[in-house]
Amino acid sequence: MVNGVFKALVGTLSICAISSGAFSRAECSIDMIVVNGQVEHAPRKGSVRIQLIYPKGKIGESGDVTVEDGSFRIRIPFITQSRAPFLNGGIPPEKCARKPNTIVVSLVDNDQEYDRVSLDMAKDFKKINSSDYALRSEVLLQGPSATAPIQ
Numbered sequence: 001m002v003n004g005v006f007k008a009l010v011g012t013l014s015i016c017a018i019s020s021g022a023f024s025r026a027e028c029s030i031d032m033i034v035v036n037g038q039v040e041h042a043p044r045k046g047s048v049r050i051q052l053i054y055p056k057g058k059i060g061e062s063g064d065v066t067v068e069d070g071s072f073r074i075r076i077p078f079i080t081q082s083r084a085p086f087l088n089g090g091i092p093p094e095k096c097a098r099k100p101n102t103i104v105v106s107l108v109d110n111d112q113e114y115d116r117v118s119l120d121m122a123k124d125f126k127k128i129n130s131s132d133y134a135l136r137s138e139v140l141l142q143g144p145s146a147t148a149p150i151q
Contacts, residue, residue: 028081028096036073037139043109052100107141115141
């Protein structure tokens with residue numbers, strides 16, 4: 001009886017320790033890309049789609065925001081960890097330098113894309129604090145009355 005209770009207690013404590021992260025250390029931060037801009041001739045139900053692109057063309061995080069009064073602002077979080085830690089103390093060490101190369105900003109309405117801008121992370125963004133990257137200047141997108149849809 002005592003042996004069964006002891007095994008149950010040890011099992012419960014082990015599960016709690018593992019699920020609380022006692023054996024893994026999250027040393028890398030979650031950073032944020034902040035994109036804001038204007039839309040000329042915005043479609044009535046238009047939205048702006050942001051897609052993060054990593055080295056070797058790997059597709060990453062994305063998000064959408066509705067255009068309001070001809071402007072938009074969106075924050076996209078991304079994980080800086082590029083290598084998963086091992087349970088044995090992190091050997092090899094985690095790499096915390098993962099960040100996108102390109103940020104694609106698209107104006108869409110009903111799955112129709114009207115304008116697209118590709119931004120370079122190194123040239124078009126600046127780090128504004130320990131974890132946020134903001135555009136050096138606003139994005140300007142053109143709505144349907146100014147341009148034809150992208151094919």
